[in-house]
Amino acid sequence: MLMRISVFKWAQRISLSAWIGIVLLTMHLVMAACATWLAPYVPTAIDTNNMYQSPSMLHVFGTDRYGRDILSRVIYGGQFALFISMVSAVLSVMIGSIIGVIAAYVGGFFDEVTMRVIDAIISIPGILLLLVIVTGLGTGTSVIIFAMVLSYMPGVVRVIRATAQEYVTRDFILAARLRGERVKNIVWVELMPNIRDVLLVEFAMRASWIVLSVSGLSFLGFGVNPPTPDWGLMINENRSVLVLSPWGTIFPMIAVATLVVSLNLVSDEVAKMFGIDRGVRR
Amino acid sequence: MVLFVFRRLITSLVTVLVVAAMIFVATEVLPGDVATAVLGREATPKRLASLRAQLQLDRPAPERYREWLFAFVQGDWGHSLARPHIEIRPLVIERLRNTLWLSGIAGVLGVAISLLLGIYAGLHRNKWFDTIVSTISLIGMSLPEFVIGSLLMLLFGVVWALLPAVTIVQPQATLLDLLPSMILPALTLIIVMVAYILRMVRSSVIDVTQSEYVQMAYLKGVPHRRVVWQHIIPNALIPTINAIALTVAWLIGGVVVVETVFNFPGIGRLLTSAVSDRDLPLVQALGLVGAFFYIGTNMIADLMTLWLTPRLRTQYWQNAHEN
Numbered sequence: 001m002l003m004r005i006s007v008f009k010w011a012q013r014i015s016l017s018a019w020i021g022i023v024l025l026t027m028h029l030v031m032a033a034c035a036t037w038l039a040p041y042v043p044t045a046i047d048t049n050n051m052y053q054s055p056s057m058l059h060v061f062g063t064d065r066y067g068r069d070i071l072s073r074v075i076y077g078g079q080f081a082l083f084i085s086m087v088s089a090v091l092s093v094m095i096g097s098i099i100g101v102i103a104a105y106v107g108g109f110f111d112e113v114t115m116r117v118i119d120a121i122i123s124i125p126g127i128l129l130l131l132v133i134v135t136g137l138g139t140g141t142s143v144i145i146f147a148m149v150l151s152y153m154p155g156v157v158r159v160i161r162a163t164a165q166e167y168v169t170r171d172f173i174l175a176a177r178l179r180g181e182r183v184k185n186i187v188w189v190e191l192m193p194n195i196r197d198v199l200l201v202e203f204a205m206r207a208s209w210i211v212l213s214v215s216g217l218s219f220l221g222f223g224v225n226p227p228t229p230d231w232g233l234m235i236n237e238n239r240s241v242l243v244l245s246p247w248g249t250i251f252p253m254i255a256v257a258t259l260v261v262s263l264n265l266v267s268d269e270v271a272k273m274f275g276i277d278r279g280v281r282r
Numbered sequence: 283m284v285l286f287v288f289r290r291l292i293t294s295l296v297t298v299l300v301v302a303a304m305i306f307v308a309t310e311v312l313p314g315d316v317a318t319a320v321l322g323r324e325a326t327p328k329r330l331a332s333l334r335a336q337l338q339l340d341r342p343a344p345e346r347y348r349e350w351l352f353a354f355v356q357g358d359w360g361h362s363l364a365r366p367h368i369e370i371r372p373l374v375i376e377r378l379r380n381t382l383w384l385s386g387i388a389g390v391l392g393v394a395i396s397l398l399l400g401i402y403a404g405l406h407r408n409k410w411f412d413t414i415v416s417t418i419s420l421i422g423m424s425l426p427e428f429v430i431g432s433l434l435m436l437l438f439g440v441v442w443a444l445l446p447a448v449t450i451v452q453p454q455a456t457l458l459d460l461l462p463s464m465i466l467p468a469l470t471l472i473i474v475m476v477a478y479i480l481r482m483v484r485s486s487v488i489d490v491t492q493s494e495y496v497q498m499a500y501l502k503g504v505p506h507r508r509v510v511w512q513h514i515i516p517n518a519l520i521p522t523i524n525a526i527a528l529t530v531a532w533l534i535g536g537v538v539v540v541e542t543v544f545n546f547p548g549i550g551r552l553l554t555s556a557v558s559d560r561d562l563p564l565v566q567a568l569g570l571v572g573a574f575f576y577i578g579t580n581m582i583a584d585l586m587t588l589w590l591t592p593r594l595r596t597q598y599w600q601n602a603h604e605n
Contacts, residue, residue, distance in 0.1 A: 131554070
């Protein structure tokens with residue numbers, strides 16, 4: 001009973017915009033997870049008798065140049081973006097926070113070297129870094145995740161290091177050290193719980209930026225390979241027939257936009273809840 | 283102050299060197315070197331080895347890095363792999379001119395618009411203007427550049443047919459000829475930029491408005507107009523310099539997508555085509571040029587912040603003496 005009341009209160013405290021975000025995000029997650037059951041057609045099935053159809057009862061969002069059902073492609077198209085973004089965001093925040101906390105705790109030469117490398121990576125404009133990596137390693141899921149982690153992790157390191165530095169000099173850390181705790185324990189048990197809020201905000205923010213980057217990369221043709229359904233790729237493929245048949249471009253656009261809007265709304269609320277400023281995208 | 287500027291210059295230079303090393307490692311040392319790029323993945327080991335010898339890829343990487351960097355600094359940027367008769371430097375410089383104009387126009391207008399709107403929205407917090415502007419900026423932030431670009435193209439280029447939807451002018455065309463094709467890409471960049479900077483400016487203005495010295499100024503009877511111009515705006519602008527620098531630096535990345543959308547002949551489109559062709563020397567050159575501008579902007583922002591905040595200068599001196 002007590003539990004239920006607190007959840008209810010918590011729900012009341014959340015602003016309307018955050019609720020919109022949560023609902024949209026849940027919709028996207030359900031759509032991606034249940035694509036197999038939700039999509040009315042096979043997303044790659046070619047039907048040359050029904051090319052460039054406008055929305056109808058048969059094809060709710062119309063069809064593209066190969067007669068593929070756009071609704072099915074939009075439903076499936078989120079899988080790749082969401083999968084890559086979530087994995088990359090989790091990895092960036094995990095690796096970034098570990099490096100950041102250790103740099104703050106150990107300090108000295110290790111800190112200096114780490115931060116110089118981090119500064120250098122941040123000094124490469126995001127998309128440039130992604131494209132340089134893609135040139136060197138070719139496209140592919142693991143390469144894209146690697147590239148995303150490499151370009152979004154340094155920002156996490158900076159933020160987490162700055163936050164952890166505030167705690168490193170506190171007495172409870174000194175006490176732990178005098179008790180003879182191991183570095184591993186101090187990092188995990190003493191420092192990590194204190195930066196949990198910042199971690200959550202970093203994760204929420206970076207997830208939405210990574211979705212934007214991933215869709216941009218697919219749009220440029222360096223994401224998944226056709227005929228795999230993907231929003232960025234769909235927009236690129238159907239852009240040339242924007243006038244003749246705008247459906248293939250507009251629906252994936254709405255899909256990307258609603259996903260990023262929902263992530264932004266949710267991360268705004270998370271940041272507000274913990275009283276942390278959102279940074280500039282990098 | 284001079285010492286600080288000097289140190290900041292040195293760090294920027296070191297950063298450029300490290301970035302150059304990373305670009306070099308990513309493109310030449312990692313698996314899939316120039317030889318595999320030229321011959322394709324199914325090339326025989328023997329042919330690969332002979333091409334590597336011909337391109338001097340069999341020599342140690344640090345040595346090659348040093349030579350590549352020296353040649354680059356001296357103006358020898360090498361030849362394109364995909365089109366071997368084309369020299370890279372003139373090509374990049376020609377495209378760079380177009381990109382600099384595009385991002386220059388977008389940057390100046392974008393910063394001006396976001397400052398105006400951001401300050402106004404921040405001063406009139408939670409009024410209808412602020413709500414509308416904040417909502418629109420959130421939407422602008424959430425739309426990828428290529429979506430905004432395609433929508434503008436659809437509206438102005440196709441439905442109303444006012445402006446050229448894609449660039450059909452030659453890259454070498456004069457600025458006047460390029461100008462009409464520049465409007466839509468610039469507009470796209472401005473929309474995305476304004477969305478980001480405006481939010482920063484707005485929250486910075488709100489922070490300052492709630493500060494004790496502004497309250498104090500009101501309490502001692504300073505007129506509202508004077509508080510706004512003398513206390514709020516100057517103090518609110520300092521933290522936004524960095525945000526502006528980051529966003530202007532983001533422009534360098536943003537142009538890659540926007541130029542591709544509008545087929546605009548700048549370094550961004552050159553980069554995407556170079557990546558598709560796996561034209562490694564060209565990617566390296568463009569990567570270095572991009573990083574150079576990015577690091578330069580950030581350095582200028584840091585120096586400007588320092589110049590405008592005397593407090594930071596003394597802090598810096600105190601730290602320097604302690605160390």
